[in-house]
Amino acid sequence: MSRGSAPPPVVAKRKRKWRGWWLKQLHTWHWISAALSLVGMLLFAITGITLNHAATIGAKPVVAEKTGMLPAPLLRMLTAPHAADAPLPTPVAKGVAAAIGLDPAGKPVEWSDTDAYVALPRPGGDAWVSIARATGRITAETTDRGWISYLNDLHKGRNAGAAWSWFIDIFAGACILFTLTGLLLLQLHARHRPATWPIVAAGLAIPVLLAILFIH
Numbered sequence: 001m002s003r004g005s006a007p008p009p010v011v012a013k014r015k016r017k018w019r020g021w022w023l024k025q026l027h028t029w030h031w032i033s034a035a036l037s038l039v040g041m042l043l044f045a046i047t048g049i050t051l052n053h054a055a056t057i058g059a060k061p062v063v064a065e066k067t068g069m070l071p072a073p074l075l076r077m078l079t080a081p082h083a084a085d086a087p088l089p090t091p092v093a094k095g096v097a098a099a100i101g102l103d104p105a106g107k108p109v110e111w112s113d114t115d116a117y118v119a120l121p122r123p124g125g126d127a128w129v130s131i132a133r134a135t136g137r138i139t140a141e142t143t144d145r146g147w148i149s150y151l152n153d154l155h156k157g158r159n160a161g162a163a164w165s166w167f168i169d170i171f172a173g174a175c176i177l178f179t180l181t182g183l184l185l186l187q188l189h190a191r192h193r194p195a196t197w198p199i200v201a202a203g204l205a206i207p208v209l210l211a212i213l214f215i216h
Helices: 009-052 072-079 090-100 147-156 161-192 196-214
Strands: 062-069 109-111 115-119 125-132 137-144
Touching: 009 147, 009 161, 062 090, 072 090, 090 125, 090 137, 161 196
Parallel strands: none
Antiparallel strands: 062 137, 109 115, 115 125, 125 137
16 A cells, blocks of 8 residues: 555444444543533532632521420439540430430530530531530520522531532542543544634633732
8 A cells, every 4th residue: 555545445444433432432421421410510610609709798697596404314324424525325415306406416525524515517507515414404506607608518518428528529520521521522523623722722721820820
């Protein structure tokens, strides 16, 4: 075969078949990863804006106080010695939840000679419970900073628990797959779209230049 001549029909056919299979795989994984990450990406994009303007988005915390009494039969469990950060005994935790509607089960406790204090931070707010060890009197406070703060804390994974932490990791993996398959699809279609790589380069250059010139 002379230099510059077309490849044999069999070779060309194999190349087309391989390219078609590769395109099909990329398109399949691209739309699957897009479908998996669509809602999460929208949530994280919106909360990216709200976090960026957190100082200008007003939120008035709503604070509520609650009080109650621990049933007398549970007091001996509260007055018994406890290791540092040990959670409340299960019956005591259930008694607190029944009295004030906050569940401290399994949470670390700050034990002092007079009180058992449980911090209950959560997305969009905070809460705490304090129990007098001698009398069983329960004092609690909850703070609600609104739904924007709630979504912002979900964005950061703040006090959202293990399940949400797993979701963030899986969502991030889906986004990585989405972007990588998108990049490969760009590469396969670039020869028919001359503006592809200049636009990709601009997407890289803009944040790099902003970081170099304006972030000090």
